[in-house]
Amino acid sequence: MLEIEKVSVFYGEFQAIFDVSLRVSEGETVITVGPNGAGKSTLLKTISGLLQPRSGSITFLGNRLDRMPAHEIVELGIAQVPEGGRLFPQLSVYENLRVGSFLPRARGEATATLKEIYGLFPILDERKRQYADTLSGGERQMLAIARSLMSRPKLILLDEPSSGLAPRVVTRVFEFVHQIKSQGYAILMVEQNVRKGLQLSDRAYLIESGRIVKEGPRKTFLEDDYIKKAYIGL
Ligand SMILES: Nc1ncnc2c1ncn2[C@@H]1O[C@H](COP(=O)(O)OP(=O)(O)O)[C@@H](O)[C@H]1O
Numbered sequence: 102m103l104e105i106e107k108v109s110v111f112y113g114e115f116q117a118i119f120d121v122s123l124r125v126s127e128g129e130t131v132i133t134v135g136p137n138g139a140g141k142s143t144l145l146k147t148i149s150g151l152l153q154p155r156s157g158s159i160t161f162l163g164n165r166l167d168r169m170p171a172h173e174i175v176e177l178g179i180a181q182v183p184e185g186g187r188l189f190p191q192l193s194v195y196e197n198l199r200v201g202s203f204l205p206r207a208r209g210e211a212t213a214t215l216k217e218i219y220g221l222f223p224i225l226d227e228r229k230r231q232y233a234d235t236l237s238g239g240e241r242q243m244l245a246i247a248r249s250l251m252s253r254p255k256l257i258l259l260d261e262p263s264s265g266l267a268p269r270v271v272t273r274v275f276e277f278v279h280q281i282k283s284q285g286y287a288i289l290m291v292e293q294n295v296r297k298g299l300q301l302s303d304r305a306y307l308i309e310s311g312r313i314v315k316e317g318p319r320k321t322f323l324e325d326d327y328i329k330k331a332y333i334g335l
């Protein structure tokens with residue numbers, strides 16, 4: 102459903118992404134792993150239209166995204182969860198979720214979507230009247246991900262959902278992502294936590310210094326000597 106072909110992205114004179122090609126199929130969970138500064142966030146921001154590639158093409162369900170404004174990309178069904186979630190701390194859990202259904206297409210269905218989300222994730226129902234900033238770090242990340250579902254997306258972009266969380270909490274957040282995956286959503290996640298991220302992915306890419314240096318199914322990644330040595334620490 103998403104095809105990225107030889108995309109290069111610059112910040113001024115500085116090239117952050119070099120000829121990156123990547124695809125995500127319907128219902129697939131794809132992870133892009135790589136160290137800090139490799140270009141993971143840049144890649145997601147380019148897909149969601151916050152940055153424009155200097156060359157290459159991005160196609161989503163037959164539509165060219167690479168010259169499209171960000172709000173039109175959301176309307177096509179791509180939701181991005183930025184690193185750290187960017188919640189409104191002084192709004193309740195319920196209000197944060199409602200903010201996610203701003204699109205005309207999603208607004209009419211907001212009550213039904215909300216009910217679905219509460220059904221799937223009862224913790225958010227229990228906490229719906231609490232301010233977002235009273236939630237734990239893990240719960241905040243879950244709320245940010247749940248909020249992205251309110252726009253009724255087809256593809257969800259997740260920027261480092263494990264960022265800043267304790268290992269035990271990361272496991273819970275990834276279980277949450279797994280539940281969303283089970284609902285049939287396509288997910289493209291970028292992560293530094295290679296071991297845990299690979300566990301819930303179908304396919305993976307490794308990005309280093311703005312270049313894709315490896316790609317393959319999860320199993321190949323988990324068994325790869327270089328990945329193990331450099332990123333899993335076995
Ligand atoms: N707004 C920006 N202006 C200039 N350089 C940037 C900007 N954002 C990121 N970079 C640079 O682009 C590279 C990739 O950054 P980023 O995509 O944030 O990496 P990652 O998400 O993998 O940690 C890094 O060298 C970073 O310093």
Ligand SMILES: [Mg+2]
Nearest residue numbers: 141142143184
């Ligand atoms: Mg990043």
